[in-house]
Amino acid sequence: xxxxxxxxxxxxxxxxxxxxxxxxxxxxxxxxxxxxxxxxxxxxxxxxxxxxxxxxxxxxxxxxxxxxxxxxxxxxxxxxxxxxxxxxxxxxxxxxxxxxxxxxxxxxxxxxxxxxxxxxxxxxxxxxxxxxxxxxxxxxxxxxxxxxxxxxxxxxxxxxxxxxxxxxxxxxxxxxxxxxxxxxxxxxxxxxxxxxxxxxxxxxxxxxxxxxxxxxxxxxxxxxxxxxxxxxxxxxxxxxxxxxxxxxxxxxxxxxxxxxxxxxxxxxxxxxxxxxxxxxxxxxxxxxxxxxxxxxxxxxxxxxxxxxxxxxxxxxxxxxxxxxxxxxxxxxxxxxxxxxxxxxxxxxxxxxxxxxxxxxxxxxxxxxxxxxxxxxxxxxxxxxxxxxxxxxxxxxxxxxxxxxxxxxxxxxxxxxxxxxxxxxxxxxxxxxxxxxxxxxxxxxxxxxxxxxxxxxxxxxxxxxxxxxxx
Amino acid sequence: xxxxxxxxxxxxxxxxxxxxxxxxxxxxxxxxxxxxxxxxxxxxxxxxxxxxxxxxxxxxxxxxxxxxxxxxxxxxxxxxxxxxxxxxxxxxxxxxxxxxxxxxxxxxxxxxxxxxxxxxxxxxxxxxxxxxxxxxxxxxxxxxxxxxxxxxxxxxxxxxxxxxxxxxxxxxxxxxxxxxxxxxxxxxxxxxxxxxxxxxxxxxxxxxxxxxxxxxxxxxxxxxxxxxxxxxxxxxxxxxxxxxxxxxxxxxxxxxxxxxxxxxxxxxxxxxxxxxxxxxxxxxxxxxxxxxxxxxxxxxxxxxxxxxxxxxxxxxxxxxxxxxxxxxxxxxxxxxxxxxxxxxxxxxxxxxxxxxxxxxxxxxxxxxxxxxxxxxxxxxxxxxxxxxxxxxxxxxxxxxxxxxxxxxxxxxxxxxxxxxxxxxxxxxxxxxxxxxxxxxxxxxxxxxxxxxxxxxxxxxxxxxxxxxxxxxxxxxxxxxxxxxxxxxxxxxxxxxxxxxxxx
Numbered sequence: 001x002x003x004x005x006x007x008x009x010x011x012x013x014x015x016x017x018x019x020x021x022x023x024x025x026x027x028x029x030x031x032x033x034x035x036x037x038x039x040x041x042x043x044x045x046x047x048x049x050x051x052x053x054x055x056x057x058x059x060x061x062x063x064x065x066x067x068x069x070x071x072x073x074x075x076x077x078x079x080x081x082x083x084x085x086x087x088x089x090x091x092x093x094x095x096x097x098x099x100x101x102x103x104x105x106x107x108x109x110x111x112x113x114x115x116x117x118x119x120x121x122x123x124x125x126x127x128x129x130x131x132x133x134x135x136x137x138x139x140x141x142x143x144x145x146x147x148x149x150x151x152x153x154x155x156x157x158x159x160x161x162x163x164x165x166x167x168x169x170x171x172x173x174x175x176x177x178x179x180x181x182x183x184x185x186x187x188x189x190x191x192x193x194x195x196x197x198x199x200x201x202x203x204x205x206x207x208x209x210x211x212x213x214x215x216x217x218x219x220x221x222x223x224x225x226x227x228x229x230x231x232x233x234x235x236x237x238x239x240x241x242x243x244x245x246x247x248x249x250x251x252x253x254x255x256x257x258x259x260x261x262x263x264x265x266x267x268x269x270x271x272x273x274x275x276x277x278x279x280x281x282x283x284x285x286x287x288x289x290x291x292x293x294x295x296x297x298x299x300x301x302x303x304x305x306x307x308x309x310x311x312x313x314x315x316x317x318x319x320x321x322x323x324x325x326x327x328x329x330x331x332x333x334x335x336x337x338x339x340x341x342x343x344x345x346x347x348x349x350x351x352x353x354x355x356x357x358x359x360x361x362x363x364x365x366x367x368x369x370x371x372x373x374x375x376x377x378x379x380x381x382x383x384x385x386x387x388x389x390x391x392x393x394x395x396x397x398x399x400x401x402x403x404x405x406x407x408x409x410x411x412x413x414x415x416x417x418x419x420x421x422x423x424x425x426x427x428x429x430x431x432x433x434x435x436x437x438x439x440x441x442x443x444x445x446x447x448x449x450x451x452x453x454x455x456x457x458x459x460x461x462x463x464x465x466x467x468x469x470x
Numbered sequence: 471x472x473x474x475x476x477x478x479x480x481x482x483x484x485x486x487x488x489x490x491x492x493x494x495x496x497x498x499x500x501x502x503x504x505x506x507x508x509x510x511x512x513x514x515x516x517x518x519x520x521x522x523x524x525x526x527x528x529x530x531x532x533x534x535x536x537x538x539x540x541x542x543x544x545x546x547x548x549x550x551x552x553x554x555x556x557x558x559x560x561x562x563x564x565x566x567x568x569x570x571x572x573x574x575x576x577x578x579x580x581x582x583x584x585x586x587x588x589x590x591x592x593x594x595x596x597x598x599x600x601x602x603x604x605x606x607x608x609x610x611x612x613x614x615x616x617x618x619x620x621x622x623x624x625x626x627x628x629x630x631x632x633x634x635x636x637x638x639x640x641x642x643x644x645x646x647x648x649x650x651x652x653x654x655x656x657x658x659x660x661x662x663x664x665x666x667x668x669x670x671x672x673x674x675x676x677x678x679x680x681x682x683x684x685x686x687x688x689x690x691x692x693x694x695x696x697x698x699x700x701x702x703x704x705x706x707x708x709x710x711x712x713x714x715x716x717x718x719x720x721x722x723x724x725x726x727x728x729x730x731x732x733x734x735x736x737x738x739x740x741x742x743x744x745x746x747x748x749x750x751x752x753x754x755x756x757x758x759x760x761x762x763x764x765x766x767x768x769x770x771x772x773x774x775x776x777x778x779x780x781x782x783x784x785x786x787x788x789x790x791x792x793x794x795x796x797x798x799x800x801x802x803x804x805x806x807x808x809x810x811x812x813x814x815x816x817x818x819x820x821x822x823x824x825x826x827x828x829x830x831x832x833x834x835x836x837x838x839x840x841x842x843x844x845x846x847x848x849x850x851x852x853x854x855x856x857x858x859x860x861x862x863x864x865x866x867x868x869x870x871x872x873x874x875x876x877x878x879x880x881x882x883x884x885x886x887x888x889x890x891x892x893x894x895x896x897x898x899x900x901x902x903x904x905x906x907x908x909x910x911x912x913x914x915x916x917x918x919x920x921x922x923x924x925x926x927x928x929x930x931x932x933x934x935x936x937x938x939x940x941x942x943x944x945x946x947x948x949x950x951x952x953x954x955x956x957x958x959x960x961x962x963x964x965x966x967x968x969x970x971x972x973x
Contacts, residue, residue: 225928227964241970242926291545313673318545318943329673329812355810379860401860425860451858455622455788455851462790465839467830467889 010066017060017126023053024092024119028112047099054092061089073129074184081125088118132184156278160263168262168278169251172244176233195258213252222248243274290374290398291323291350298322299348307341317351325351332357339366346370353377361387368393379403379425385411397421403451404428409435416442427451529669533753536705536760537679539671542943547907548866550809551666551938552816554849557647557690558824559871561834561892562900563921566632568606568615571919572877576601580878584922591641591894592826592882600879603834603890612911619842622850628911629853631971633901635915635924638873638931641894643691643824646872650931651696653960660700661708662935663815665960668706668951669944674812676771678709678764681813683801686821697817701953705757708817712796717776721769736762775811778803788851799848806855809865820845823871826880827891834890853904866906866941874899877920897923901934906941909973932965940967
């Protein structure tokens with residue numbers, strides 16, 4: 001009970017500390033101003049404000065000490081913060097005493113400058129304790145650091161030769177646990193980056209029972225539902241994958257050894273695929289909606305407006321992106337103006353959908369100049385082999401939809417040079433059955449969908465089951 | 471006083487009363503100085519502790535053009551969604567969650583450990599266990615377990631991504647359906663389709679952005695709220711269309727009314743409405759004006775897109791449609807046509823999956839099988855048809871019910887039922903997704919050996935909603951709507967994108 005009251009009092013520290021900062025800074029300001037004849041009268045106010053500052057600084061120091069013994073912070077950082085805080089309090093009292101009764105042997109201004117420095121240093125150290133030591137300068141550094149959640153784990157070249165702790169377990173701890181149980185913070189007095197500290201556990205005891213994962217507090221906390229208060233890592237933090245939990249479980253069951261290689265440990269059937277998966281880099285994701293990584297300047301809004309006025313949907317592909325998509329959804333009859341307008345957007349235009357329009361070969365040359373296109377839908381149009389030749393230049397194309405057009409196998413073969421093409425749709429084209437094999441051979445990297453799927457009618461599809469009585 | 475003066479007096483009085491009637495609470499607050507001060511204080515307080523607006527998804531609502539397409543925060547994989555809701559909740563134990571261990575327990579009393587502290591919709595006392603009432607095999611290269619009840623779907627197992635450990639916390643149909651579609655078991659929240667059309671608008675301005683099609687003879691238990699717009703502007707609610715007769719009720723011109731006359735009358739109504747708008751500035755009036763205009767355009771475009779008769783015969787055979795009737799297969803074919811025409815969100819409800827065993831149609835070995843037969847072929851056709859048209863890449867298909875069914879046989883009121891059936895079960899059921907950047911031929915999550923509760927990969931409706939929004943280009947935590955002094959989101963305070971199923 002006493003401990004919890006102490007802790008309760010201690011928890012006032014983070015809010016209390018702002019009072020002496022404010023009081024003392026105000027006191028210093030008043031004192032400085034009162035040097036001038038005009039503000040002479042502020043002298044008395046300065047004394048009172050400094051008294052307030054000294055008292056609240058004392059309270060902050062007491063609650064701060066209580067907090068440092070009841071909670072779990074980086075000892076070194078806390079030590080500095082503690083002594084700086086106590087110094088601030090002492091110097092504040094000194095300044096107040098001087099103010100009440102000036103002494104000759106020491107200059108008031110020297111005390112004031114020391115006090116100012118102490119406030120700044122103590123405040124900064126306190127901030128580093130609560131927000132992390134990199135908090136202040138974080139915005140100045142590159143912003144890519146938040147991807148550390150997943151990226152930190154590199155594939156293991158040969159998992160059997162790997163050291164179980166160093167190569168498998170530690171990277172999981174690093175990316176998921178160290179931010180609260182590492183060198184900077186030891187929440188629940190648990191420190192995991194040090195082998196001995198890890199085995200010693202936290203304030204509630206051991207977290208790892210070597211050889212018995214199911215009895216280990218760490219595994220229990222990992223397995224709790226995410227919204228349970230005891231679940232680790234806390235809900236708002238990046239969570240380990242199931243495979244990672246399985247690996248920790250396996251490592252603990254094998255005695256939580258820090259030096260053995262994977263091949264020296266027992267490997268039940270369930271863990272084998274998880275271990276094997278560590279050898280592979282996370283699969284690179286095929287991105288059908290790919291947007292080029294290089295930024296592009298903003299397109300001319302006047303041109304976009306002209307296209308929009310015709311009922312063509314022209315939109316950036318996302319907020320904060322200048323790349324454009326265009327869809328001729330309700331504008332199905334193309335005149336003379338549309339393609340020249342599109343051409344002036346050729347830097348930005350990456351997705352183009354002209355399905356069900358009256359597009360024909362005469363428009364194809366212009367489309368061939370839209371070199372940044374990654375997705376192009378020309379299905380249900382009048383384009384033929386003559387027009388398809390112009391698309392050869394679309395070297396960024398990943399998706400090409402030619403469903404229900406007159407394109408033949410010969411026409412498609414002209415596109416052989418399109419290196420990035422991932423998928424092509426040729427349903428309802430005159431391509432003959434015997435030509436598919438040749439096409440697929442000509443486009444080894446491309447998924448060609450011939451369509452024409454059938455769902456044959458089974459006898460059961462149309463028959464109703466009747467009831468039997470029980 | 472002359473009669474004329476009396477009349478004039480009455481007219482003036484009536485006019486004054488009319489004005490007073492329009493004087494709503496809002497106007498009162500607006501016009502009173504105190505109210506203004508209070509409002510200012512309210513918004514001042516409201517801004518305290520709110521996350522800064524830059525971290526929120528910025529969606530501008532243009533009441534005059536509420537459905538114009540908008541851009542997502544990041545490039546989405548999905549452009550459209552087809553959500554197939556099997557209302558009543560199909561049995562996962564007869565479709566996708568194969569439990570041979572449960573067969574061994576068939577007919578035995580349910581162990582007390584499964585009943586302690588649990589509540590069921592209908593099960594009372596000690597029920598008997600009910601083994602799987604279907605034959606299962608592993609299908610495709612992915613080896614997904616699919617029962618013989620869905621022989622067609624079994625052929626495209628490698629296109630689907632199964633969520634085997636879905637859970638919910640609602641065991642009655644209406645709240646559970648609301649949970650799945652609006653993120654809350656209670657009425658009043660906007661549905662998924664409303665959120666999506668609010669956030670993204672729709673590409674085709676001649677058709678609604680959010681279309682609802684129902685079959686199975688009943689609308690879902692939760693009523694039209696499952697496609698309601700909640701506190702979002704009402705223009706984002708789902709538009710229910712019918713697969714036979716007039717696609718949208720009351721949209722056809724009455725006999726004798728020409729299209730020109732219709733145009734003239736809509737123009738007149740819109741003129742009156744815009745005058746109202748200048749007086750009251752209520753954005754709902756602008757929405758109403760745009761709705762009239764859309765209705766006029768839809769008189770042409772809706773019957774066109776809803777007319778499945780112009781599909782070739784082999785497509786009808788593929789889907790197993792029944793032209794001229796209202797049925798699920800027709801709706802599924804319509805869904806493809808709508809998505810092809812740029813409709814953002816197509817929501818299908820098929821009622822009749824509530825297999826309690828209380829009568830023949832609700833028996834797990836009779837009515838349930840018939841429901842499977844009615845939907846198996848057309849859903850398979852939908853996936854394949856979207857695929858061959860190059861649309862599966864950008865269309866997210868979601869299949870599921872509002873909860874699952876118990877591994878125990880239902881014993882309503884503790885008595886034996888006339889047919890085999892299962893009660894509502896919230897702790898584990900199966901859903902699947904396909905297309906639009908979702909892994910193909912993948913199963914996520916598993917249940918225990920009798921399919922009672924989840925072991926791994928547990929997801930809840932919020933997670934599925936978060937994933938759907940993610941595929942459309944939204945961060946579900948930042949996609950909010952400010953209402954009654956605080957930002958609301960579809961996933962409330964929960965929800966995590968199911969990263970493991972993203973391709």
